[in-house]
Amino acid sequence: MYPDLALRTVGGSVVSASDESFAAKENLIVPGPPLFDPTTFGHRGKVYDGWETRRRRPGRSSGRGEDEAVVRLGAPGIVRRIVVDTSWFTGNYPPHAAVEGRADGDWFELVPLSDLKGDSENAFDVRCGRRVAEVRLRIVPDGGVARLRVFGEALPDPAYLAVLGTVDLAAVENGGHVRDVSNRFYSEPHNLLLPGPARSMGEGWETARRRDDGNDWVEIGLAAESRIAVAEIDTRYFLHNAPGRAVLTGGGRTLLDAPLQPDTVHRFVLADAPPVTEVRLDIHPDGGLSRVRLWGTPTDTGRADLERRWHAAL
Numbered sequence: 001m002y003p004d005l006a007l008r009t010v011g012g013s014v015v016s017a018s019d020e021s022f023a024a025k026e027n028l029i030v031p032g033p034p035l036f037d038p039t040t041f042g043h044r045g046k047v048y049d050g051w052e053t054r055r056r057r058p059g060r061s062s063g064r065g066e067d068e069a070v071v072r073l074g075a076p077g078i079v080r081r082i083v084v085d086t087s088w089f090t091g092n093y094p095p096h097a098a099v100e101g102r103a104d105g106d107w108f109e110l111v112p113l114s115d116l117k118g119d120s121e122n123a124f125d126v127r128c129g130r131r132v133a134e135v136r137l138r139i140v141p142d143g144g145v146a147r148l149r150v151f152g153e154a155l156p157d158p159a160y161l162a163v164l165g166t167v168d169l170a171a172v173e174n175g176g177h178v179r180d181v182s183n184r185f186y187s188e189p190h191n192l193l194l195p196g197p198a199r200s201m202g203e204g205w206e207t208a209r210r211r212d213d214g215n216d217w218v219e220i221g222l223a224a225e226s227r228i229a230v231a232e233i234d235t236r237y238f239l240h241n242a243p244g245r246a247v248l249t250g251g252g253r254t255l256l257d258a259p260l261q262p263d264t265v266h267r268f269v270l271a272d273a274p275p276v277t278e279v280r281l282d283i284h285p286d287g288g289l290s291r292v293r294l295w296g297t298p299t300d301t302g303r304a305d306l307e308r309r310w311h312a313a314l
Contacts, residue, residue: 001179002080002151003172003190006135007031009203010172010194011074014051015134018067022052023144025069028137031203034146036088048088052144066140067094074195075154075173076103076133078313082111083149084122084137093118094139099148101132103314110135131155131313153177155313156223158306161298166229170294171195175223175306179278182216183207186288189218198290201237206288216243217282222294224302228273231256232293233266233281243283250276275299 006012008029017025027034027050040047053067079101086093099111110132111124137148154175161167161174170176172193181189185208191198198204207216228250235242239262246266248256251274258268260283273296281292298306 001177001181001190002153003075003177003193004149005073005075005077005079005152005154005172006071006148006150007074013072015070015072017051017069019053020051021054022046023048023050025051027051028069028145028148029071030147034085034087048144048146050089050144050146052089052092053139053142056142066138067142068136068138069148070134070136071148071150072134073132073150076131077152077154077175078129079110079126079132079135079150079152081151082124082126083147083151084116084124084145085147085149086116086118086120086122086144087146088119089144089146090118092144094141094143094145096140097122097145098138099124100136100138101128101130101134102136103131103133107136113140129313155309158303158310161223161306162303166295166297167223168293169222169224169226169228169296169298170220170292171223177221179219179221181218183286192218192289192292193220194291197234198236201288204237204288204290206238206241207286210286215282215284216286217280219278219280220292220294221278222276224298224306225275225277226296226298226302227275228255228270228279228294228296230295231268231270232291232295233260233268233289234291234293235260235262235264235266235288236290237263238288238290239263241287243285243287243289245284247282247284248279249282250274250279255279275301
């Protein structure tokens, strides 16, 4: 499981587009699935929840036979999978698309020019070990794309983390990610690791109601091997569906076992926590959390691993 590094809520932005005559480029990185209302029409025609360019005609400017949009990733890193989502675009989707990446310098290929299907999530595995800060979506020749998802592993500058000292080791922008989860019925577990506070219950992680004796859980990979000093478990906006208890384990030990309150930011100091690269958070029995923050410091081994990965990706 990889987070979407391009999401607006991670800090992504659409910095340019060759054309957006029918629908705005910023829709490409909006969280959540695209929506469709058959009754909505505006001055530019049908209102789509996506990015849509004009129909190309001979003699028009920008006549290279393609359109493009450039997205700056909120969390630069190694891209593992790209989804070009054409949901709701049926007679106006682009038949072909390619995606390129850039960190410093020239553009390089992530997804070669490939066929697209309309009204579909077109997924492409990416086999490129270079760090990416921006992606360029090229559509041939024109049309509409609802969302561009750029899944991968954030790779922060280790010098930046070293200057900061104590950091949130679970944060997406620092390389934290969800490795596995028991249930994602209502919302995505990667919401737990996004920057800033949640603005509603829908921006957290919520499981279905359990009807058995078990409990739900999420496994979180940290930015690097680290020692966690403070665990922050946020149940804001979960008034009647917050878990009753949380148990945090890592390195073969129970790091935390504590009751939770609804609509509350809980902060727990962890004494003498062992070095860990991942943790498991069990919630009892089910419910929802807004955010999880794991504040700590990378170990010497963790810093060395970060530096190795950083230099290998340049």
